Amino acid sequence: MVGNGRTPSVKDVAAAAGVSLGTVSNVMNRPEVVSPATRERVERAMAELGFVRNESARQLRAGTSRTLAYVMLDGGNPFFHDVAQGIELAAEDADLSLFICTSNGRADREAVHLDRLMQQRVQGVLITPVNPDAPHLAEISRRGIPVVIVDRVGAGGAFCSVAVDDVLGGRIAVEHLAEQGHTRVAVVGGPESLGQVRERLEGARQVWAELGLPAEDLIYLPTEALSVAEGRSAGERLAGIPARRRPTAAFCANDLLALGLLQQSIGAGLRVPEDLAIVGFDDIEFAAAAAVPLSSVRQPRQELGRAAAQLVLEEAAGGRHEHQQLSFVPELVARASTVLRPKVF
Amino acid sequence: MVGNGRTPSVKDVAAAAGVSLGTVSNVMNRPEVVSPATRERVERAMAELGFVRNESARQLRAGTSRTLAYVMLDGGNPFFHDVAQGIELAAEDADLSLFICTSNGRADREAVHLDRLMQQRVQGVLITPVNPDAPHLAEISRRGIPVVIVDRVGAGGAFCSVAVDDVLGGRIAVEHLAEQGHTRVAVVGGPESLGQVRERLEGARQVWAELGLPAEDLIYLPTEALSVAEGRSAGERLAGIPARRRPTAAFCANDLLALGLLQQSIGAGLRVPEDLAIVGFDDIEFAAAAAVPLSSVRQPRQELGRAAAQLVLEEAAGGRHEHQQLSFVPELVARASTVLRPKVF
DNA sequence: ACGCGACTTTGAAATGTTTCAGACGCCGTG
DNA sequence: CACGGCGTCTGAAACATTTCAAAGTCGCGT
Structure with a gap:
């Protein structure tokens, strides 16, 4: 003092x-x-x-850092926050600090962040990568820093990863819509460079085929990003489809899209779910809070983060380590945007 | 290699x-x-x-760190993300890393984070504090680490701070409602230990009195947090008020509350804005995306972050430095939740 | 009185950089 | 030919810790 x-x-x-x-x-x-x-x-x-x-001196001499890092894919998506929250909880338990960065979908930003993290000799890196095959990841890992991929399964088992089964997620979403009697369904999402998107759509197609429904009745509306604005734009395109061919339901690759689509549709005078049923993906908090509560495929978001952190710590602890690909099972949460339920007034 | x-x-x-x-x-x-x-x-x-x-060695010898830190108040509120985004942009320009932590409203977590940040000798700390008078802040600042308070004005000018004029924000929100002809208005928000809340409510009361409206027609609905769930709960309490006394409009201390209130009200069969007009605060992205787009008091969120970062860098650069309290002017964004507008179908 | 083990404390080396005063070589000038 | 100056490179010190072998200290049983 x-x-x-x-x-x-x-x-x-x-x-x-x-x-x-x-x-x-x-x-x-x-x-x-x-x-x-x-x-x-x-x-x-x-x-x-x-x-x-002085932590720098400590770290220099002791050779071990006391921080973990999470590189988020999209800071604007609450889903990733819940994941981060889970990681933070685990880090707290292990008495580590958590460094949060966000790439916002840009590979160059991601590279800059990874570079800095190496310089800081962080104890482990958790990342939802723009592209899981990026050479940076391999390099960082080669240096002995454990890397775990979050919300995506790593390329060829080179890293640990934690994700939900996105194909299954796509399946249960569309299965649910089919059960409600829909026979013309839109799937909206993009860009297809995102593995999450590809797999969710893939699951949708699979189950559609298995149900014996004609492929041309599963209509793909591509988007440029997984954002509310893109959801609205998809809504406009949907409205442009001639009534006879227009889908009666939509499966969106994430909740942000679904929310945008929902808003646009309601604004255009459609009733949800009577005229258009909507199911999203992630089950973020805002999904339940939408004016028409959104049905969604739930990922155990915090759990995802926690498990990822555990994996990274385990690998950092040394000893024999086998890379694991943890896969969680997604779950459909049905709400008013797909099913009519008696409401109490 | x-x-x-x-x-x-x-x-x-x-x-x-x-x-x-x-x-x-x-x-x-x-x-x-x-x-x-x-x-x-x-x-x-x-x-x-x-x-x-090796960054630790560099920092040890050079005595200067290359990272800034932001301690967020609530990771679940997109508002703070936009602020963080603004900070990150500024940090990027200055070629610094940004360390993001979140206290989630808990003073003890905040203290832990601040302690670690001191150990890391970060170059500056930006923080939206649980309580701006916390001794930790003074201590960190005494050590020569610049601190700037974000979204709150610092106690007694001991630090730089960047915020919008919350009193004014409260004023324009209620003024807007009064202009629409409402004479019984609810103000919802809490806990009052948050300065933001106190000042927004204060502004509401001020303008109400100036308009010559009876104090008992401005009804305060306290909440325990600024969350969607609390907004819903406030909605239930609102519905419980006898119709003759029930407000026809509500001003919520932030958008999360407003969204919760909106959802609950619509679910209960009220029409918005005909039966209940709602105005929120912050103008987060989801406000515009709600099924009934939400009117809100906009804060220049990214700008807030950017300005704060600039201040911290300026102070870190040394030289003569006067603590400044930057105040931004909030702005009302009127949408469908308060005004009936002709819609094109 | 002595030796032994258990418990404490010490001092110096080591960690990977940056910094800075000086050394070195070379060239053009007086 | 001596000299100063310039551009380039070197070597050692310094930064704040941790670690570890070794040295002390103390009590106790013989």
């Missing part, structure tokens, strides 16, 4: 407490080996000087 | 390139002082060995 200029170091603390450097270090890292009396004296000195350990 | 075990250091690079340590360092930090030939040789060596600079 003294305003003597420079911020105090262990040396200052040692001097103030009348002990050696090593003892001060022991108080911080192995308190059990130092006698209660000295420990107390050192602690008082630290408090008086307002000592704060 | 050689798999020789340990990760290579400057020393290894120097050896490989046949130069001294200092030269390698110069290549990285002052390329102009080294001759093109040597520089090229060193660069090749770095590439071949796969050298990655």
Whole structure:
């Protein structure tokens, strides 16, 4: 607490407490080996000087960092926040800090972030990559930093990964719509460069074929991004389809799209779900809060994050390690946007 | 790229390139002082060995960190993401990394994060604090780390701060409702320990009094948090008020509350805005995307973040520095939740 | 009185950079 | 030919910690 200029170091603390450097270090890292009396004296000195350990020096010497990093794909999508939350919880338990970066879908930003993370020698990297085959990931991993892919399964098992079964997710969404009697369904999503999108659509097509429905009645509306605005634009295109051919239901590759589509449709005077049933993907909090609560394929978002963190820690702990691809099972949450339910007024 | 075990250091690079340590360092930090030939040789060596600079060592010696930190108040609120985005942009320009943490409204988490940030000797801290008078903030600042308060004005001008005028925001929201002819209005928000909430409500009360409307017709519905769920609960309480006394409009302290209230009201069969007009605060993206697009008091979210980052950098740059309290002017965005507009079908 | 083990404390080395005063070579000038 | 200056490169010190072998200290049983 003294305003003597420079911020105090262990040396200052040692001097103030009348002990050696090593003892001060022991108080911080192995308190059990130092006698209660000295420990107390050192602690008082630290408090008086307002000592704060220099993490860079610690890390340099100890060789081990105390931080994990998560590189998010889209900061604007609450889904990733819930995942981050799960990671943070696990990090907290392991007494680590969590560094959150966001690539916002840009490979170059992602590369910059990864580069910096290597320089910081973080203990592990969790990432929802723009492209899971990016050479950066392989390189970072080769350097001995554990990498786990979140919400995507890694290329060729080169990393651990945690994801839900997106194909299955697509299946149950469309299956649900079919059960409600829909025989002309739109699937909306894009860009197809995103694996999540490809697989969800793939699941939709699979189940459609298995149900023996004609392929041309599953109408694909591509979008440029997974955003609310793109959802609205898809809605406009949908409205443009001649009534006889127009789908009576839509499966959106995520909730942001679904929300946009929902808003556009209602604004255009359609009733949901009577005129158009909608099911989304992710089950973000805003899905339930939409004016017509949105049916959605739920991912266990926090759980995803937590499991990913566990994997990264396990790999960081060393010992024998087999890369694992954890796959969670998605679950349909049916709400008013697909099923008419008696409402109590 | 050689798999020789340990990760290579400057020393290894120097050896490989046949130069001294200092030269390698110069290549990285002052390329102009080294001759093109040597520089090229060193660069090749770095590439071949796969050298990655150790940031801890750099920071330890150079004494300066290359990261900024933002401690968010609520990770679940998209508003703070837009702010973070603004900060990130500014950080990117200054070639710094941004460390994002979230306190989720808990003072203890906030303290833990701040402590770690001090240990890391970050270059500056941006924070939307649980409580701007927290001693931690003063301490961190006393240590010479610039602190700027975001979305809140700092206690007694001890720090820089960036915020919108929340009182004014409350005023224009209620003024707008009054203009639409409402004479019984609910204000919903809480907890009152949040300064944002107190001031927004204060603005509402001010303008109500100035309009000469009876105080008892401005009905306060307190909430425990600024969340969608609490908004719904407020909706239930609102519905419980006898029709003669029931407000015809509501001003919510943020958009999350407004969205919850909107959903609950529509679900209960009310028409918005005919039976209940709603105005929120923040103008998050989901506000416009709600089934009944939400009127809201817009804050220049990215701009807030950018300005805050600029302030922190300015203070970090040293030189004479006066703490400033930047205040932005909020702006009402009127949408369908308060005004009936002809729609085109 | 002595030796032994348990518990504490010490001091120096090591970590990977940056910085800076100086050394070196070379050229043009007086 | 000596000299100063310039451009380039070097070597050692410094940064704040952790770690670890070794040295002390103490009490106790013989």
